[in-house]
Amino acid sequence: MSKILIKNIKGLFQVNDQLTKAKAGAAMQIDDMLENAFLAIENDTIVAYGSMDDWGGITDWRDLQVIDAEGKFVLPAFCDSHTHAIFADTREGEFEDRIKGLSYEEIALKGGGILNSAGKLQHMDEDQLFEDALNRIHSLVQYGTGAIEIKSGYGLTTEAELKMLRVVKRLKEASPMTIKATFLGAHAIPKEYKENRRGYIDLMINEMLPKIHEEGLADYIDCFCERNYFTVDEMNEILDAGAKYGLTPKVHVNQFSVMGGVKSAVDRGARSVDHLEEMDDGDIDALKGSECIPTLLPGCSFFLSIPYGKARKMIENNLPVAIASDYNPGSAPSGNMQFLTSLACAKMNMTPIEALNAITINSADAMDLAETHGSISIGKKANILITKPMNALARIPYSFGENNIESVYLNGQLFEHK
Numbered sequence: 202m203s204k205i206l207i208k209n210i211k212g213l214f215q216v217n218d219q220l221t222k223a224k225a226g227a228a229m230q231i232d233d234m235l236e237n238a239f240l241a242i243e244n245d246t247i248v249a250y251g252s253m254d255d256w257g258g259i260t261d262w263r264d265l266q267v268i269d270a271e272g273k274f275v276l277p278a279f280c281d282s283h284t285h286a287i288f289a290d291t292r293e294g295e296f297e298d299r300i301k302g303l304s305y306e307e308i309a310l311k312g313g314g315i316l317n318s319a320g321k322l323q324h325m326d327e328d329q330l331f332e333d334a335l336n337r338i339h340s341l342v343q344y345g346t347g348a349i350e351i352k353s354g355y356g357l358t359t360e361a362e363l364k365m366l367r368v369v370k371r372l373k374e375a376s377p378m379t380i381k382a383t384f385l386g387a388h389a390i391p392k393e394y395k396e397n398r399r400g401y402i403d404l405m406i407n408e409m410l411p412k413i414h415e416e417g418l419a420d421y422i423d424c425f426c427e428r429n430y431f432t433v434d435e436m437n438e439i440l441d442a443g444a445k446y447g448l449t450p451k452v453h454v455n456q457f458s459v460m461g462g463v464k465s466a467v468d469r470g471a472r473s474v475d476h477l478e479e480m481d482d483g484d485i486d487a488l489k490g491s492e493c494i495p496t497l498l499p500g501c502s503f504f505l506s507i508p509y510g511k512a513r514k515m516i517e518n519n520l521p522v523a524i525a526s527d528y529n530p531g532s533a534p535s536g537n538m539q540f541l542t543s544l545a546c547a548k549m550n551m552t553p554i555e556a557l558n559a560i561t562i563n564s565a566d567a568m569d570l571a572e573t574h575g576s577i578s579i580g581k582k583a584n585i586l587i588t589k590p591m592n593a594l595a596r597i598p599y600s601f602g603e604n605n606i607e608s609v610y611l612n613g614q615l616f617e618h619k
C-alpha cells in the first residue's frame with residue numbers, strides 16, 4: 202500500500218466532502234480553504250485532511266511518505282473539459298495571416314482552419330498520432346492538469362474519425378490522467394461534401410456513429426453550431442442521432458454568432474455549452490434552472506482577438522461557469538490552465554477564487570467527474586497539485602505566464618514527465 206502525508210500546507214483549497222456538483226453564482230466565490238493543513242492519501246484515494254493542530258486522522262505511521270508543503274498551497278488538479286489535443290500539426294502560418302489582417306473565418310473559408318488540420322491528420326498514422334498526443338497531454342500535467350476531455354473532429358472521414366477516437370481510447374489506457382472522449386464529426390463540412398451537406402450528415406449518422414458505438418469509443422457528442430459550419434437544425438439532428446447511442450451532448454455554440462443553439466442543446470440535455478463569446482438574454486434564460494454548464498474558453502478569445510464570454514453576467518444569473526482551454530492548433534494553441542485564470546481575472550473580471558473554482562469543480566462537473574474529481578474530499582481520487590511557495594493563492598492568476606506548480610500527483614502517485 203502506498204501512503205502519503207502532506208504536512209504544513211499553507212492553504213488547502215477546495216476542501217469539502219459535500220462537493221459533488223459545480224458551484225453556481227455567488228457560491229463560486231467560496232474558497233473552502235483550510236489553512237495550516239495536512240492531507241493524507243492512501244493508494245489512489247484521499248483518506249484524511251485536517252488542521253496541523255489536530256492530527257486525529259493519522260494513527261498508523263508505518264510506510265508513510267511525508268512531504269513538507271511549508272509555504273505552499275495544495276489544490277485539486279485542474280480539469281480541462283474541452284480540448285482538441287489530438288492533431289497532426291501546428292498552424293503558425295495561419296497565425297501570421299491573422300496578424301496581417303485576415304480573420305479566423307476568412308482563413309477557414311479559403312480552406313485553412315479545421316479542413317487544413319483534417320487534411321494532415323488523415324495521412325498520419327495512428328501510432329504517431331498517439332505518441333504525439335500522449336506527449337502533448339503529459340506536458341500539460343506539469344502545468345497542473347489532471348483530467349482532460351479530448352475531441353475528434355480533425356478526421357472528417359469515417360476512417361480518420363475512428364482513428365482519432367481510437368487514439369483517445371489508447372490514451373485512456375496509457376496515461377494516469379483521467380480522460381473523456383467526444384465525437385466531433387460535425388466539426389466542419391469536408392471539401393468533398395461542400396455541395397452535399399446532407400451526404401456528410403448521413404455519413405455521420407449512418408456510418409460513423411454505429412461504428413463508434415460498436416467499439417465504445419465516445420462518451421459525448423459535439424457539434425460546431427455556427428454560421429458556415431452547422432445550423433441549429435443540423436445540430437439537433439446529429440445530437441438526436443447520438444442520443445440513440447447514449448451519447449450526451451457537449452457542444453460548440455455562440456463562438457461568432459447567436460443562432461439559438463444554446464436552447465436547443467439545453468433542451469437535448471447537453472452536459473455543457475462551450476464558447477459563448479456571443480450571448481443574448483435568451484441564452485441565459487435557457488441555461489437558468491438547467492443542469493447544463495456554460496463553459497468559457499478565454500484562451501480562444503485571447504488568441505483570435507474575439508470577445509470574452511460574459512462571466513460576470515452568468516454568475517449574477519446564478520449559473521455555474523466552467524473554464525476550459527479549447528487546446529487546438531487553430532484557435533487556442535495552449536493548454537496552460539494557469540494562464541486561463543489570468544485571462545479570467547484580467548479580462549472577464551472574475552475573482553481569483555471564481556477562476557480557480559471554474560477550472561476545478563466546475564470543469565470537473567462539465568465532464569461528469571464531479572463525484573470523483575475537482576475537490577479535496579474524502580474518497581475522491583488523489584489527483585492533487587502542490588504549488589511553489591507563494592504569499593496568496595491569487596499568485597496563480599496574478600503572475601501570468603509563469604508556472605506556479607511544483608508537483609502533481611495523479612492517482613496518488615507523483616507524476617514525472619519523461
Ligand code: NIG
Nearest residue numbers: 314315425501527529531532
Ligand atoms: O473550438 N471552433 C471550433 N473548433 C475549434 C477550433 C478548431 C480549429 O481551428 O482547428 C475551437 O475553437
Ligand code: FE
Nearest residue numbers: 283285453527
Ligand atoms: Fe473547441
